[in-house]
Amino acid sequence: MFYSNNRLRIAMQKSGRLSKDSQDLLKKCGIKINFEEDRLVSFSENMPIDIMRVRDDDIPGLIIDQVVDLGIVGKNVLEEKILQCEKYKKFTFYKILRSLDFGFCRLSLAMPLNFKYYGLKCLENARIATSYPNILKKYLYKNNIRFKLCILNGSVELAPCTGLSDSICDLVSTGSTLESNGLYEVETIYFSNACLISRVGYISNIKRLLINKLLIRIQGVIKARESKYIMLHISIDKLKDVVRLLRGAEKPTVLQLAGDNSRVAVHMVSSETLFWETMEELKLLGASSILVLPIEKMME
Ligand code: PRT
Numbered sequence: 001m002f003y004s005n006n007r008l009r010i011a012m013q014k015s016g017r018l019s020k021d022s023q024d025l026l027k028k029c030g031i032k033i034n035f036e037e038d039r040l041v042s043f044s045e046n047m048p049i050d051i052m053r054v055r056d057d058d059i060p061g062l063i064i065d066q067v068v069d070l071g072i073v074g075k076n077v078l079e080e081k082i083l084q085c086e087k088y089k090k091f092t093f094y095k096i097l098r099s100l101d102f103g104f105c106r107l108s109l110a111m112p113l114n115f116k117y118y119g120l121k122c123l124e125n126a127r128i129a130t131s132y133p134n135i136l137k138k139y140l141y142k143n144n145i146r147f148k149l150c151i152l153n154g155s156v157e158l159a160p161c162t163g164l165s166d167s168i169c170d171l172v173s174t175g176s177t178l179e180s181n182g183l184y185e186v187e188t189i190y191f192s193n194a195c196l197i198s199r200v201g202y203i204s205n206i207k208r209l210l211i212n213k214l215l216i217r218i219q220g221v222i223k224a225r226e227s228k229y230i231m232l233h234i235s236i237d238k239l240k241d242v243v244r245l246l247r248g249a250e251k252p253t254v255l256q257l258a259g260d261n262s263r264v265a266v267h268m269v270s271s272e273t274l275f276w277e278t279m280e281e282l283k284l285l286g287a288s289s290i291l292v293l294p295i296e297k298m299m300e
């Protein structure tokens with residue numbers, strides 16, 4: 001069944017930082033899949049979609065080699081693979097269909113706490129440990145810095161304290177790994193998050209329609225996650241102040257309140273985070289019954 005030409009093949013990370021978010025996204029898009037732990041390929045029960053779960057580093061290659069139609073991968077992994085292919089003059093045909101709202105991190109240079117960093121120049125001839133040699137080379141060569149590469153596929157943060165390197169270039173999200181290993185961030189060389197990529201070349205009409213449907217649903221899921229539904233009661237003369245306060249909100253729906261001619265109910269969708277401070281300001285304007293609700297799905 002997997003090799004049927006009309007079933008869309010999507011590659012995602014099997015286990016790791018992107019796997020849960022990738023699975024959740026497809027689930028929210030209405031794709032029913034029963035993931036079995038030890039299976040490479042899982043089949044959707046309700047849509048012609050097959051999911052291949054692999055190591056994240058293999059996903060760009062599966063797209064470039066046209067083994068799968070779509071892939072969910074970190075931009076860092078994609079960029080590293082593209083630069084590696086360029087080095088070997090291998091063609092890389094792929095398309096980024098859209099950025100996704102998870103997997104945010106940055107690739108940064110970090111130094112031991114006892115080292116006084118005074119700019120990129122102090123990295124001249126330094127030994128730098130990383131799992132991203134090509135992104136690092138591109139960045140440092142562009143800045144005319146020569147350095148010695150120490151390629152590690154894991155535990156990069158341990159390299160300086162074991163004497164393997166002077167500095168590291170690794171992914172950072174909260175910064176706590178650096179801190180607990182006596183390191184501090186000195187330069188960010190690449191910002192990353194997950195993205196949806198597609199192979200290029202012939203894609204049947206059936207698959208193309210399915211990809212478009214999926215893209216609309218992903219847009220709906222992401223938009224809904226970024227938005228909230230706000231409801232409140234306010235006196236009519238304060239309506240303009242409320243709208244001014246709720247920036248990022250669409251035009252409100254204003255409804256008459258039963259048995260009260262001076263106050264109205266306001267309903268609106270906002271794409272901005274509503275902080276407690278804004279709620280307190282709404283309260284000061286005289287708003288009451290303020291409700292902020294999550295939105296499950298959206299279609300514009
Ligand atoms: O087994 P497989 O090869 O599939 O997984 P992996 O171990 O190579 O990757 P994984 O699961 O660690 O990360 C997958 C992707 O998640 C990465 O390619 C990034 O796109 C994204 N991502 C987001 C991160 C992080 N945040 C992250 N913090 N990937 C790794 N880290 C690591 C980092 O390397 C360091 O060890 O987390 C540590 C730092 O985290 P903080 O929070 O302490 O700063």
Ligand code: ZN
Binds near residue numbers: 056
């Ligand atoms: Zn990996």
